[in-house]
Amino acid sequence: MRASEAQVAILNNPGYQFGLIGALAAEANLAGKRSRLREQLAAAGFDQNRELRDALDRALVAKGYVVSWPVEQVDRGSTARDAFGIRKAYAPIESADSQLDVNFGFVGYMAAGAGKSAPYRPTVTISARLVAADGRTMLFRDLFAYNNVAPGPTRDAVSVEPDPAYVYPDFDDLDKADAASAEGLRTAIRALAEKIAERL
Amino acid sequence: MLGALASGACASAAPPRKVVLGETCRHSVDALDARLLPSLPPGQRGPQMDFADIAQCVLADGTRVPAALFDLRPVSPPMRASVTLEANPHATLATSVTLLDGGYKPIRRMGFEQFARRGDTYTLDVFVNAADRGASYLLLLPDAAWVGKSDASTRAGTTAVVVPVGLATFAYRHGFEAHATRRLTDAGRLRIELAPVAD
Numbered sequence: 199m200r201a202s203e204a205q206v207a208i209l210n211n212p213g214y215q216f217g218l219i220g221a222l223a224a225e226a227n228l229a230g231k232r233s234r235l236r237e238q239l240a241a242a243g244f245d246q247n248r249e250l251r252d253a254l255d256r257a258l259v260a261k262g263y264v265v266s267w268p269v270e271q272v273d274r275g276s277t278a279r280d281a282f283g284i285r286k287a288y289a290p291i292e293s294a295d296s297q298l299d300v301n302f303g304f305v306g307y308m309a310a311g312a313g314k315s316a317p318y319r320p321t322v323t324i325s326a327r328l329v330a331a332d333g334r335t336m337l338f339r340d341l342f343a344y345n346n347v348a349p350g351p352t353r354d355a356v357s358v359e360p361d362p363a364y365v366y367p368d369f370d371d372l373d374k375a376d377a378a379s380a381e382g383l384r385t386a387i388r389a390l391a392e393k394i395a396e397r398l
Numbered sequence: 399m400l401g402a403l404a405s406g407a408c409a410s411a412a413p414p415r416k417v418v419l420g421e422t423c424r425h426s427v428d429a430l431d432a433r434l435l436p437s438l439p440p441g442q443r444g445p446q447m448d449f450a451d452i453a454q455c456v457l458a459d460g461t462r463v464p465a466a467l468f469d470l471r472p473v474s475p476p477m478r479a480s481v482t483l484e485a486n487p488h489a490t491l492a493t494s495v496t497l498l499d500g501g502y503k504p505i506r507r508m509g510f511e512q513f514a515r516r517g518d519t520y521t522l523d524v525f526v527n528a529a530d531r532g533a534s535y536l537l538l539l540p541d542a543a544w545v546g547k548s549d550a551s552t553r554a555g556t557t558a559v560v561v562p563v564g565l566a567t568f569a570y571r572h573g574f575e576a577h578a579t580r581r582l583t584d585a586g587r588l589r590i591e592l593a594p595v596a597d
Contacts, residue, residue, distance in 0.1 A: 209554045210573025310554035311573025319552075347554040347575065356514040359552060397514065 199299070200283040201272050202246065204239055204383070205306035206231040206369070207321075209348060212312050231369050235306060235379065244380035246305050246387065247271050250324070253391030254300065261395050266294060281351075282325035282341065288333035296337060299327045300394070303341075303352070305383065307372060310347045318366040320382035321345040323352055324390050328398060342393050344386040356397065358389045413488030414586045415450035417464045423455035428502040430454050432469040432535055435479070435592040444591040446484070449491050449538075449584075458539070464584055468536040475526045476595040479536055483513065483520040484587040485551075487578060491586025492544035495522060499532040510541040510582070515551070525595070540584035549580045 206228055213224020251271060258265050278286040283301030291297060303323035310316040321344060328338040341355035364382030366372035372379055424430055433452060438444060453464035470479065483491050497505040513520035526533045555576035558569045 208573070210556050210571050212570070212572070215570060309573075310552075310575040311556075313572070313574070316554070316573055316575045345552065347552055349554065354516045354519075356516060357551070358515075359550060393514070396512075 199301045202302040207308045209310050242377040242380035249387045253388045257391045257395035284327050288329050290333040291331050297329050301325050314367045318372045319345045319360045320386040322386040326394050342390045361385050411486050417450045417453050417585045419455040423462050430467040432467045434469050437473045444589045466538040475528050477526045478595050479524040480591045481522045482589045485518045485580050489583040489585045490580045492541050492582035493538045494541040496537040498535040500534040510544040544582045545584050547582045551578050
């Protein structure tokens with residue numbers, strides 16, 4: 199899977215509506231929020247890649263699959279991928295019947311707007327493709343979204359509603375949540391892993 | 399003068415028709431008339447149907463329920479039957495889907511919880527494999543575990559306020575969280591598409 203980092207996003211961010219200076223100020227504000235969230239997740243020992251691996255293992259084994267992971271879970275090379283992180287080509291393998299390519303799109307906290315009526319909620323999107331051992335035959339492809347509020351390419355993703363236990367009216371509330379912010383993302387990743395296994 | 403435009407999270411669709419069960423009720427599934435489903439080329443959508451138009455009354459455990467039966471035999475396995483339900487705020491069909499063999503015996507049943515919510519639809523793909531060579535019919539029956547409940551969804555909405563600035567205008571967009579609730583019922587609109595799957 200491709201590398202990813204926790205993000206913070208505000209849809210319809212007012213700052214981006216006031217020209218270049220507004221956009222720069224908005225981006226600086228978001229950058230500060232992103233750093234703060236990443237520090238909070240690191241302090242909680244949260245690693246989204248490990249969480250996805252553990253959740254997928256559980257969900258797939260429960261369905262009767264035998265799963266083996268590459269030595270390096272995250273590919274930090276220059277593998278050609280599409281906009282969703284899905285590889286453009288696969289090598290044939292002999293060690294398994296098929297290959298599952300999974301990637302985070304967005305992982306972090308997203309708000310539908312800038313006011314208290316649009317709270318921050320854990321938001322995760324995952325793209326998944328299953329190809330046969332020959333590396334050519336596509337068996338399955340889909341997009342999965344937890345808290346699917348963003349318009350655009352995830353509109354028709356398999357959607358999971360967010361757990362109302364993890365809702366933060368503004369960023370200060372999220373900042374004070376400490377380890378609960380990690381738990382919210384863990385809940386999201388597990389929910390999507392189960393959906394992926396359900397649909398394979 | 400300010401003008402405000404809002405785009406909500408869900409399109410308002412006209413409510414689907416309620417199912418009216420006539421006086422005649424079939425005693426069992428094998429007495430239902432089976433509708434043929436044409437095999438469509440990849441990418442082509444099947445016609446949208448109103449469950450009220452295709453449902454027939456059948457007795458299930460002594461209770462009159464609406465049901466729709468589809469004939470899969472024109473397409474040989476392996477094939478995929480894709481069932482798409484319209485997520486209508488007034489009435490969304492919460493149906494179960496059962497694959498039946500030629501003797502109308504169930505091969506496998508998928509409840510409404512196995513449908514995936516996608517945007518303004520719920521979808522279910524039923525794969526009929528070569529090993530299911532006896533598979534002949536698809537039966538849709540409202541899922542009693544879900545009818546009467548509701549399903550909530552969260553989306554982003556935007557309001558644009560148009561503000562005159564001198565001779566020009568400026569549109570300020572404000573985002574908000576929009577919540578929609580869909581009533582799960584025994585009525586609604588659906589599509590079913592049948593397509594062969596390459597071995």
